[in-house]
Amino acid sequence: MKTLITGIAKYERMKARTMAIARGKYKPAKGEPTVWFTSVESFAKVLSERNCELLALIAREKPDSLTELAELAGRKKSNLSRTLKTMSRYGLVDLTAGERGRLIPRVTYDQVRLDVSLTPAPGLGEAAELAP
Numbered sequence: 001m002k003t004l005i006t007g008i009a010k011y012e013r014m015k016a017r018t019m020a021i022a023r024g025k026y027k028p029a030k031g032e033p034t035v036w037f038t039s040v041e042s043f044a045k046v047l048s049e050r051n052c053e054l055l056a057l058i059a060r061e062k063p064d065s066l067t068e069l070a071e072l073a074g075r076k077k078s079n080l081s082r083t084l085k086t087m088s089r090y091g092l093v094d095l096t097a098g099e100r101g102r103l104i105p106r107v108t109y110d111q112v113r114l115d116v117s118l119t120p121a122p123g124l125g126e127a128a129e130l131a132p
Helices: 011-022 040-046 049-061 066-073 077-089 124-130
Strands: 003-008 035-037 093-097 103-107 111-115
Touching: 003 040, 035 040, 049 066, 049 077, 049 103, 066 077, 066 103, 077 093, 077 103
Parallel strands: 003 035, 003 111
Antiparallel strands: 093 103
């Protein structure tokens, strides 16, 4: 089973962490989140019940295009395209170019884990200190 580990952090802290990693000042530990959301609310919007059902539908039916997925899901293609692009930014969906410019959606993980820390998340406190 392939699991995406996500975390919650303010944008400034995520940026500082990324910069520290790029400069070689911080090495993420195994099991740390690889995808970050700025709030629990933003996580909940991306992985709403409706969107989770959409991911399950893609995994089960493996549609060959957004048009086919729109028919299967009973959703408008334009709305679906916007939703999938957002999911793609978070690594939840892979949109591959198919024949004649068609986009083929594929689910990239079997499950998502959200790590919510009540103190600074691993690596973020250190990264913020390393920021210029």
